[in-house]
Amino acid sequence: MAVLQASRKRPATVESLEPVVYVRPAVTLDALSMAAYTQVCAGTPDQGVPLLYPQMLTFPLAMAYFASSYCPWPAMGTVHLANHVRQHTPIHAGDVLRVEMQTGQLLAHDKGQVFNLEFRVLKDDQLVWEATQTLLRLGVKNPVGPDYASALNNDHPLSLQSSFVADGGIGRRYGRISGDLNPIHLSALSARIFGFRRAIAHGMWTQARALSAMLPRHAIAQAQVHVEFKTPLFLPARPTLWTTRAIEGDLSHNALFEARNAKGDKPHLRASLSYNLA
């Protein structure tokens, strides 16, 4: 509700974001919620706590920020451009975690203002997981900050690894477990109000679904995944997963992947993945 009321804010140029920190001091990793998430993202229990799952814990913080006066823009109409996740040590169901969000850098983009939200997850004061969510506020004239640059190119040829199903209801199911009930994901009718001809999948779901096929069927230790979202995934669809592991990287296993349309010629997202086995 607060988020909808905040839609009354208008896109405006700002010099910088007010440095604020939002905290959830003690969140217990709930096994049932993780199981529901794992099922919606087609993971398997032997993969442990899903790599992107902690970002679910940050969502209430991000929404509180968007609803507040600290954030110059409303949540509606903000595009999720990119996401960078770093897992430092594995976590387990039952762990009590401290979840923090703070505002980050501003970057200039052709279509508006890019801004980062920085997430940190700590266990017993030790940083176990962190992420940078890169968002684009469309329509802001004269955005400030250094130019936004994509970190991933498409120089590396990828091979078709698998395909998966994004059914018509996946936006509703993922919306329920993530809390992100943006109408553009929920149904064709609600999506049309906001200019999309059909509902589109949450980028974070598409990424998680792809990671279920990219990650080994057992726990990993350190990992990082950087994703850049490209074309919208209109539901229902049968996206294809294209990959290569013939690349250098920071950790022992490295891969590039793209979730593309059924034909395989247009990317929905492009990502790089690195991990060490446990």
Next chain:
Amino acid sequence: MTQAPPAIRRVAILGGNRIPFARSNTVYANASNHDMMTATLQGLVDRFNLHGERLGEVVGGAVMKHARDFNLIRESVLSTTLAPETPAFDIQQACGTGLEAAMLVANKIALGHIECGIAGGVDTTSDAPMGLNEALRKILLQVSRAKTSVQRLAALSQFRPQMLVKPALPRNGEPRTGYAMGEHCELMAQEWDIAREDQDALALQSHQNLARAFKDGFFTDLMTPYKGVTQDNNLRADLSLEKLRSLRPCFDKKVRPEQGTLTPGNSTPLTDGASAVLLASEAWAAAHQLPVLAYLTFSEVAAVDFFDKKEGLLMAPAYAVPRMLARAQLSLQDFDFYEIHEAFAAQVLCTLKSWEDPIFCLNKLGLAQPLGAIDKSKLNVNGSSLAAGHPFAATGGRIVATLAKMLAQKGSGRGLISICAAGGQGVVAILER
């Protein structure tokens, strides 16, 4: 005791013949094992002018055999212009059939039992043997055993209409595990961490090498046309990496869901075809004024426990080769050519990787040092099964004839043959000149 047996003699390979291989259910869809084997043998007879000759023995087989293929090779010999006094028999060792047939003929020549022989093989998966529904079959046998009408009627009353539409089909898979060969190989690719790109690259190389060999006329004196076909029709001379990358993994569902690497492009297709090789003693070759291409000097067989010990189904040649090298007192690098049958690109790469792995070589092969790497530029230089296709029992003959000619063209040298087979077996051999 009767007269002492003669000294062991060298076994000469004089040449071979095959028909072009065809993807199943294409041009050879209606060709029987008998017809293809006969055409292949006759082509060999024509090339070496063996009309009316009584050969020592003809040995061969087919993996996909009909009940009517009883005495397949003998019946094929009788349909050629070889003297009908030429004996023949059938063997079967899955994909190892062709090379094993060559070993059997060679051993008889070496021991002086025969002077010359032909080793071959044929297979068709188009003209597949289908049996009656098993329950119906048993009923019909009961009827034929019955002595009274009452007994016959009692048997027939067990018939159910659905028995007519559920025939017994040849099973695609290892009887013991229920997995298809491709699924076993996908597990091997996972165990040995063989990348998709490397598999596709090997497949491309096979096609490019085979295309070049055809263009150079390499197969002119190794092949006779059949049913209007002059070239292996699985060959894609214009195959590209981009095309291979776009193929979907096909053996992932049961064993490695969504994470497969084996595709129809880097796996051999089901194929129809036949091949045959002419082997003889040097004396027989000289008497017939036929030049020797190469000598079959060593052979070895191995089998792995892919069921309890979970060794890779197609890893048997990895065990056979070092045993043979030890007997021959050679190292893995002492070869000018390597002919490794490509059941799947991943299987070739697993085998090569295992020979470079100190832990595998120590624990599984009992070797203090790994066998080491081979020079990949010497591998399947005129293409192999991924491009030519693989009629199971015909591949041995294809490889032996190809390698013998390569050694003859080079003038001297040594070649290694390695062939894996269903049931966890492997046959390997050395050809020299």
